[in-house]
Amino acid sequence: GAVVSQHPSWVICKSGTSVKIECRSLDFQATTMFWYRQFPKQSLMLMATSNEGSKATYEQGVEKDKFLINHASLTLSTLTVTSAHPEDSSFYICSARGTETQYFGPGTRLLVL
Amino acid sequence: QKEVEQDPGPLSVPEGAIVSLNCTYSNSAFQYFMWYRQYSRKGPELLMYTYSSGNKEDGRFTAQVDKSSKYISLFIRDSQPSDSATYLCAMGISTDSWGKFQFGAGTQVVVTP
Numbered sequence: 001g002a003v004v005s006q007h008p009s010w011v012i013c014k015s016g017t018s019v020k021i022e023c024r025s026l027d028f029q030a031t032t033m034f035w036y037r038q039f040p041k042q043s044l045m046l047m048a049t050s051n052e053g054s055k056a057t058y059e060q061g062v063e064k065d066k067f068l069i070n071h072a073s074l075t076l077s078t079l080t081v082t083s084a085h086p087e088d089s090s091f092y093i094c095s096a097r098g099t100e101t102q103y104f105g106p107g108t109r110l111l112v113l
Numbered sequence: 114q115k116e117v118e119q120d121p122g123p124l125s126v127p128e129g130a131i132v133s134l135n136c137t138y139s140n141s142a143f144q145y146f147m148w149y150r151q152y153s154r155k156g157p158e159l160l161m162y163t164y165s166s167g168n169k170e171d172g173r174f175t176a177q178v179d180k181s182s183k184y185i186s187l188f189i190r191d192s193q194p195s196d197s198a199t200y201l202c203a204m205g206i207s208t209d210s211w212g213k214f215q216f217g218a219g220t221q222v223v224v225t226p
Contacts, residue, residue, distance in 0.1 A: 004156075034212035041121060043201065043216040044157070093156050095212065101147070102212060104156035 003027055004096050006105035013084055014113055020080045021108045023094030029074035030096035035067075038091045038107075050077040084112040116140050119202055119217030128226050132189035136202035136217045139183065143204040143215075146178050148187045151199045151219065160200075161187065192224045 003026040013019050023033055031052045036044040048069050049057040056069035068080040081088055089112045095102040119136045126132055134148075145164055149157035161176040163169045163185075169176045177186040185204070189196055199221045205214035 006156075032212070041218070043117075043119075043218040046212055049212050091154075095156075097212065101159055101162055104149075104158070106156045107154065109154065 004094065004103045004105040006092075006094055006108050008108060009106060010109040010111075012111045012113065015085055016083055018080055018082045019084055019110060020078055021092055021094075021110075023077045023079070023096070023105050025075045025096040025103075028096070028098060030077075030098075031074060032097040033071060033077040034095045034097070034102065035069060035077075035079050036093045036095070038093060040091075044093065047079075052077075081110065084110070086112045088112050117202065117204060117215045117217045120220055121218050123221040123223055125223045125225060126192055128192060128194060128224055130192055130224075132187075132192050132196065132222055132224070134187040134189075134200050134202075134220050134222070136185050136204075137183055138185075138204055138215075140204075140206075140215075141180075141183065142206045143183075144207065145205045145214070146176070146185050147203045147214070148174075148176060149201040149203060149216075151201060153198075157201055189222075192222075194224050194226050197222060197224045 005024045007022045033050040035047045038044050047062045050069045050071040052071045058064045071077040093107040095104045117138045148161045151157045166178045166180045173190045175188040199219040201219045202217040203214045
């Protein structure tokens with residue numbers, strides 16, 4: 001099956017710093033990628049849809065100035081958490097749209113101290 | 114009320130038993146139904162994908178959809194300790210909106226040797 005990678009797999013940062021997470025589709029081109037956040041024992045919550053070459057579409061309640069998304073190529077989307085705070089600590093998962101389904105990355109665990 | 118309801122478990126079964134998982138939903142427009150397996154600290158992995166009502170079988174896995182009752186199920190036969198994971202159901206209206214599929218909260222399954 002298709003492979004989607006994320007980097008880093010986990011990150012610890014100080015409050016107020018910015019963190020960039022990369023999502024790559026390794027063996028297929030993805031014009032559309034999705035970013036989710038998942039809190040412990042909770043479901044995946046869609047944050048935004050990333051479209052190659054255009055602005056991301058954010059879900060209601062997600063601050064676009066805080067969660068910057070860039071989809072510069074058909075295989076790479078990045079999520080930057082700006083001025084991170086402890087409440088941003090979560091598991092961030094990306095997915096890439098394939099022909100019949102979406103393929104998820106392994107996730108990035110963010111801990112903001 | 115959530116659009117997709119899923120019992121969080123945990124559901125503990127002995128090795129070799131049948132695991133029975135289910136989700137209920139409220140949106141009658143849902144047409145596509147999926148089951149994902151998520152190991153701890155990993156991204157979800159697609160297990161089964163169904164479009165219509167009825168049964169679909171793939172190896173030890175059987176997915177059932179009952180649109181009239183707004184109820185879907187996943188059965189795992191001959192369960193193994195390696196099946197221990199969280200199982201997420203997901204559903205959506207069309208394949209044009211893969212990323213916007215609604216996820217259940219996930220059921221944690223523990224298969225004991």
